[in-house]
Amino acid sequence: MSSMIEVKQLQKSFGSLDVLKKITFDVKPGEVVAVIGPSGSGKSTMLRSLVYLEEVTGGSIFIQGKPLVENGKYASGADIRGITAAMGMVFQHFNLFPHLTVRGNLELAPRTLKRENTQDITAKSRELLSKVGLADKAEVYPSMLSGGQKQRVAIARALMLNPDILLFDEPTSALDPELTGEVLRVIRQLAEENMTMIIVTHEMNFARDVADRVIFMDNGEIAESGTPEEIFGNPQLERTRTFLYRD
Numbered sequence: 001m002s003s004m005i006e007v008k009q010l011q012k013s014f015g016s017l018d019v020l021k022k023i024t025f026d027v028k029p030g031e032v033v034a035v036i037g038p039s040g041s042g043k044s045t046m047l048r049s050l051v052y053l054e055e056v057t058g059g060s061i062f063i064q065g066k067p068l069v070e071n072g073k074y075a076s077g078a079d080i081r082g083i084t085a086a087m088g089m090v091f092q093h094f095n096l097f098p099h100l101t102v103r104g105n106l107e108l109a110p111r112t113l114k115r116e117n118t119q120d121i122t123a124k125s126r127e128l129l130s131k132v133g134l135a136d137k138a139e140v141y142p143s144m145l146s147g148g149q150k151q152r153v154a155i156a157r158a159l160m161l162n163p164d165i166l167l168f169d170e171p172t173s174a175l176d177p178e179l180t181g182e183v184l185r186v187i188r189q190l191a192e193e194n195m196t197m198i199i200v201t202h203e204m205n206f207a208r209d210v211a212d213r214v215i216f217m218d219n220g221e222i223a224e225s226g227t228p229e230e231i232f233g234n235p236q237l238e239r240t241r242t243f244l245y246r247d
């Protein structure tokens, strides 16, 4: 099966700081990949590079076989937009527009892109809000919502553009513990629907349950990669053990 995402020898430096040190991995259609690892190991930078929120210093990223960047050379602007359109991203701090209602947040990008008519966009926002359990919040502003509700709006918003791949950057790290469950349930449902996802997370139980594969990043490298059983169940993986039982 061909890859949804293929990353080869990816390098990123901020000045003299090497944040990604020749990282290589791929993601198959329908696969759920959890990325774990210590703070500062490069997880966010890797994820942001996939959607061109960061420009890498070297290596290649192919999305559905198309080169976003190949051996450090980026595609043209129009091609970059086309290639990254396959991906939706959900951030730790939700990044909702405070001056727009929940429905406004969902409908802004599709209305701007004008790929669908207004009626279809409205129908879809209604459907997606009910999918994330927020049908009754359409006309409310984000400031009226809990963190868990905001994150569910952000997920629905990401789904509005029909992405083939969803990327999550610590989606529950900004939430009170009692609100993480409602967000993880939505992500779990997407996994059951075979959405291709990369999830950077500190929720180890969730990674173990939902991921097909776990990538453990340490100091800008992929230190280990394998099934949850291989990563969490193997006492030989010293770097992973040190991380998991650091407290």
Ligand SMILES: Nc1ncnc2c1ncn2[C@@H]1O[C@H](COP(=O)(O)OP(=O)(O)OP(=O)(O)O)[C@@H](O)[C@H]1O
Residues within 6 Å of the ligand: 014, 017, 019, 037, 038, 039, 040, 041, 042, 043, 044, 045, 046
């Ligand atoms: N814009 C930037 N300029 C300079 N250094 C940066 C920048 N962004 C990230 N870094 C550095 O790159 C390294 C990797 O950061 P990154 O956010 O990717 O790590 P992370 O594994 O996601 O960490 P966390 O779990 O804390 O979010 C860190 O040392 C960070 O300070």
